[in-house]
Amino acid sequence: MKSYRAIALKLPELDCGVERLMALANLAHRGYRVEPPDLPKTVSIMLYRRRHELAFGTEPKRWLARTWFPLTTLRIGNGQKIGDGGAPVVLDFDRGVVKLRFICHAEVPMPKWAYDRVSEGGDVKFALLGLKRGKPHLALVAEREVELIQTNSVLVVDVNSWRHGVVWALIRDGKTTKWARVRPDLGYIERLYSEVVRLEHKYGKLERLGLHEGRDSKKLWRQIKQKRRRLYAYLRDFAQKAAHRLALKAVKRRAEVWIDDMLEESRRELIEEKLPSDLVKLYMLYLRRFINLLTNQLAWYGIPYRFKRLPSTVCPVCGSELTQLPDRTMVCQCGFREKRDLVPIRWALKYTSPP
Ligand SMILES: [Zn+2]
Structure with missing residues (x-):
């Protein structure tokens, strides 16, 4: 191959x-x-x-x-x-x-x-x-x-959204041996973004007054472009590094990779959180890029991977619909209780353990 x-x-x-x-x-x-x-x-x-x-x-x-x-x-x-x-x-x-x-x-x-x-x-x-x-x-x-490598564990990569991060977990012998969340500096992103919006607003005003050919507005335009570029560069760099680190982790642990990329669900969640639609688009764009980079590198290193749906709103114990508490904890009538971002990992555990 x-x-x-x-x-x-x-x-x-x-x-x-x-x-x-x-x-x-x-x-x-x-x-x-x-x-x-x-x-x-x-x-x-x-x-x-x-x-x-x-x-x-x-x-x-x-x-x-x-x-x-x-x-x-x-x-x-x-x-x-x-x-x-x-x-x-x-x-x-x-x-x-x-x-x-x-x-x-x-x-x-x-x-x-x-x-x-x-x-x-x-x-x-x-x-x-x-x-x-x-x-x-x-x-x-x-x-x-490349030849696919023999694996002895599973690396679950649950792609939520950049806002809630990418949660990964290593599953071996029916147990989670390690997990972590990878997340960019949201404060930095949102600060840069609101700065861009503020400057664009100012530029829009000058434009409506017919003053956008002036020296000040040209300077303003350059500032907007520069800040936008910085924002894209940061997200691109983050996606690249995160994908590379996860791919190397899979190589080192000889782990098959399961990717749950509920992009549509993530997008809806971001909109529900009343994030500006531009920023939602940006987060989604780089999330897609992250997944492409990750699968590309996994293929390069011969790591088998697949896309697997791992629900975050369905109980892995009894199959009922879970209820979300304000702190993103999910609870079930059967007594199951877990942080929302870890529910998919519980599903992965269920799939990897022998019945
Ligand atoms: Zn339940």
Whole structure:
């Protein structure tokens, strides 16, 4: 079984018209062969000969969707060369640089990510060139042949929402041996968010007065953008780190992973808590991202995983509907009592124990 991981590296401004290359890649995927005479020969080799070796879903999803341009790579490590001698991307692990040639010309430092993937038995056979937020990027794609590992325990990951955190528990021999909650700094997020809202409000007022072209409002606009970026960066970073830590935990404990991702339920819960809808969207966006990152990394390391519904409002003892107390404790008429976020773990215990 093959698994893939990718990283996007920011490139300096390029001389090769990335937008045009993306358009050509788009046409190539649709079966049109377009070869403007001024394009380097390597462009048509990539598009019409080598593109088909890319097997990880680079097909554009929509008509006129932006399509990243496929590139082969040549890898240099310990003085040895592997891969396509005529590749437009050279990964020189010895010198620690990624070099673009033939189509575009640039050199960027090799990311630690690439060394890590190679040390795990992966190989960066392909790359993609494209625009991300309007800037040229090179996506490196690592490929690895994996076999699922033998597991002896279960890591339950209950994805609530960033607000209530992700609760994980390790179950072994019918017992919970460890559990914890992973949660971002909500105070920080909500402070930044309300700051953004306040500034946007102020900007909106200036706009209504027709003053949004002034120097002050331009400054204001920059501040808004900067704060938004900081907020996204924080959530992205948090999702990445949390997913990575959990994946490594599963590897270390040889645990199969059960993911309960009741995203719809989480979304409703956030709305019931009267959170602004923008913030709910943001929390949900990064929660989805967290799940994608997690499953991607589990696949990479050969950890079996599955999505499993673990209810938080149904009693794991008698099956009755639970009642929620104001402090998020769930109680049942049969005497069962547990914190809401731990009810799914009790269900997982029930599923893993022999009857
Ligand atoms: Zn009960």
